[in-house]
Ligand SMILES: Nc1ncnc2c1ncn2[C@@H]1O[C@H](COP(=O)(O)OP(=O)(O)OP(=O)(O)O)[C@@H](O)[C@H]1O
């Protein structure tokens with residue numbers, strides 16, 4: 213469309229950006245396939261404060277794309293202008309980008325769509341006044357007239373790409389284009405649980421979300437309720453959402469949805485941050501499901517990087533990466549405490565999650581000063597009874613028999629201790645009785661030399677002793693000497709090629725803890741077992757090991773009585 217005069221008429225909200233501002237905005241291809249049209253129209257509806265967005269698609273988007281919303285609408289004076297290039301109500305000066313909260317800001321989308329299709333827009337503003345309709349074909353404004361309609365906006369796009377045969381040629385099979393559209397609408401719905409979305413493809417309802425502000429309910433509508441129930445909540449000040457427990461995974465990364473201030477973005481590094489939290493919990497080539505909204509001060513993130521607005525740049529990406537990884541890590545470690553409970557409807561007993569909060573931990577000592585807040589599920593007071601099958605510790609709690617996985621429990625105790633030391637920068641190492649000579653691969657050797665200071669933080673000390681050999685003199689304290697070589701071998705393999713090992717503090721602590729802990733199958737002396745139980749009760753998260761597996765199983769007396777059919 214021709215460029216109308218710069219400036220705003222009375223009552224007009226949408227204005228054409230000045231050339232200087234327009235030139236400062238990342239420009240380029242906006243609409244390359246039907247899903248891009250759906251995205252732009254739905255994002256406009258979200259920006260308009262809609263509570264309901266209904267999307268209808270026919271013939272894979274080439275027949276029809278219709279988006280109806282109940283948002284604030286567009287005034288008659290604004291409606292024709294909305295289709296001009298650089299026409300927007302969301303931004304006036306480039307500086308506004310620093311505080312932008314809307315998904316749109318370029319004033320490009322409607323113009324780009326109207327240039328390559330036959331478009332009709334009908335809208336009525338919530339401010340009052342009547343409805344209005346415009347029709348634009350291939351960028352030409354054909355009609356602009358009053359029209360009866362309810363408050364909100366309906367955009368209809370037909371014969372998409374009719375005048376750009378090249379783009380038509382690049383479209384994939386209808387089933388593929390439909391799948392891309394479904395995925396897109398699903399992601400928009402997950403990013404906006406307060407909005408009720410529906411998607412109809414060739415007359416078939418594909419998505420319908422409740423829009424009641426509940427992410428899990430939205431997730432159930434987009435996926436299924438079983439998957440939604442299994443998802444773990446991530447609820448930190450700057451990261452909110454759902455991630456799958458380790459046992460739930462998919463074969464592609466397509467189910468990881470990262471949003472920044474509600475905007476769906478593509479960001480390989482942030483997806484990697486999420487995957488990092490699953491280290492040791494995940495099979496290779498299997499990927500988690502996640503919907504995570506990262507909340508960042510708009511001034512800290514640049515959204516004006518790419519024409520499709522899918523990429524962003526952070527002022528401090530490291531901090532965002534760390535916050536995301538930490539939030540997922542915490543959510544994954546909230547493994548439940550299991551208890552034998554009566555099943556809902558029948559006489560059977562089943563293991564269910566519980567959140568037992570005991571009055572006092574097993575030792576009557578208060579937690580040492582500076583110990584982290586004890587806010588997770590706590591263990592009841594335990595009296596040690598004995599060891600079974602060289603793997604389980606048995607303890608008595610008030611009115612319950614308690615079984616503890618000795619390896620998982622010891623891992624938890626060591627992990628907390630090691631992490632505290634690493635975070636506090638106080639390595640604790642033990643001199644080895646006899647120095648160990650280790651043969652390394654060239655990559656491991658390089659890692660050993662490049663990461664010497666990090667290895668020292670962990671407690672490993674040694675030097676080169678031949679072209680492929682190092683002589684190790686000290687290892688982390690708490691680590692049985694017989695396991696030192698194996699652990700260093702694993703750490704060096706891990707380190708090869710990694711320039712930022714300190715990002716993996718927790719994973720490294722978990723690895724050292726796992727290899728230092730008493731094994732499942734080792735006999736334990738009563739003193740050692742008692743010591744372990746008291747140390748476990750003092751940890752911040754006694755109910756799970758660092759890999760998220762439970763440490764403890766509670767068999768309450770009343771349930772055991774039922775099982776033995778005692779009156
Ligand atoms: N569904 C809608 N409800 C209310 N206003 C709308 C709607 N769709 C578009 N508009 C108005 O039309 C203007 C132009 O929309 P358009 O999508 O072209 O640009 P934008 O959203 O401002 O920026 P972007 O190109 O980044 O999407 C918007 O700024 C908004 O004022």
Ligand SMILES: [Mg+2]
Pocket residue numbers: 252255256315316317321322
């Ligand atoms: Mg827009």
